[in-house]
Amino acid sequence: MEDHIRIPPSRFGEPLEKVAFEELWGSYVGRVERDVGVYVAVFDIEVSRRGVVIFGDGATYNRVRFKALVFTPLVNEVVEGEVVRTEEFGAFVRVGPIEALVHRTQMMEDNVVLYDKQSGAFVGERSRRRLGRGDIVRARVVGVSYVSAGNRDMVRVSLTLRQPMLGKLEWIEEELGGSKKKAQAKAQQKP
Numbered sequence: 001m002e003d004h005i006r007i008p009p010s011r012f013g014e015p016l017e018k019v020a021f022e023e024l025w026g027s028y029v030g031r032v033e034r035d036v037g038v039y040v041a042v043f044d045i046e047v048s049r050r051g052v053v054i055f056g057d058g059a060t061y062n063r064v065r066f067k068a069l070v071f072t073p074l075v076n077e078v079v080e081g082e083v084v085r086t087e088e089f090g091a092f093v094r095v096g097p098i099e100a101l102v103h104r105t106q107m108m109e110d111n112v113v114l115y116d117k118q119s120g121a122f123v124g125e126r127s128r129r130r131l132g133r134g135d136i137v138r139a140r141v142v143g144v145s146y147v148s149a150g151n152r153d154m155v156r157v158s159l160t161l162r163q164p165m166l167g168k169l170e171w172i173e174e175e176l177g178g179s180k181k182k183a184q185a186k187a188q189q190k191p
Contacts, residue, residue: 002065003027007051009058020047020064028068030097032153034146037072038097071096073157077141078166083133086120093137093159100157102139107131107161108171129171136169137161 005023007016021042028039044067051060073079073095081095090103104113108131110124121132131137143158161167165175 001068002063004061005047005064007060007062012060016047016049016062017045020045020062024064024066032146032155034153037070038155039068039070040097041069042066043069071098073098073100073141073144073155075141075144078138079141079159080136080138080169083131083135083137086115086122086133088115088117091122091131093139095139095157095159098155098157100139100141100159102137102159102161106142106159108167109162129168131161131168138166138169138172140166 003024005020005027007019007023011019024042024045028042031039033039046065048063051062053060079095079100081093081100083091084094084099085092088104090101091107092099092101104115104122107113107122108124108127108129110126110129112125114123114125115121116123119132121130123130139159139161140163141157142160143156145156147154147156165172
């Protein structure tokens with residue numbers, strides 16, 4: 001990528017690469033762009049030694065080239081993350097630099113999922129499975145939307161756990177263990 005950065009006069013004595021890195025980090029990391037995604041990091045920074053001074057501003061503006069690591073959530077992508085917060089309507093899962101929402105109707109195969117306010121966990125009425133803060137889940141992205149909030153864009157991601165091999169990692173392990181036992185039993189039945 002290419003951009004121009006403003007180097008204030010108070011930082012003129014510092015190494016140019018260090019100032020450029022800090023300015024770019026503050027400008028880009030965490031920023032959301034609809035066609036790009038969420039900026040996670042900047043690196044491989046090359047800053048021009050020649051800056052331009054604009055009348056009335058004592059700072060220099062230097063051209064900079066750099067690489068950026070971005071996260072672009074895609075519909076149908078399978079992701080893993082940690083449940084970081086729960087509300088009565090659903091759980092928020094940290095997926096890279098963002099928090100994605102799993103609505104309570106998308107948590108497990110149970111048709112009724114109860115919310116235990118005291119523990120902040122969801123409980124399946126039939127299966128008695130629990131999902132709460134700190135749990136690691138594997139989920140599928142079912143919705144991605146970009147919204148404007150003031151002068152910033154935000155990304156909203158919806159997830160589902162209601163498909164085979166998705167959900168809390170312990171549930172997946174149970175499912176795999178059950179499949180192995182069935183295969184072993186079937187193999188033992190054959191003469």
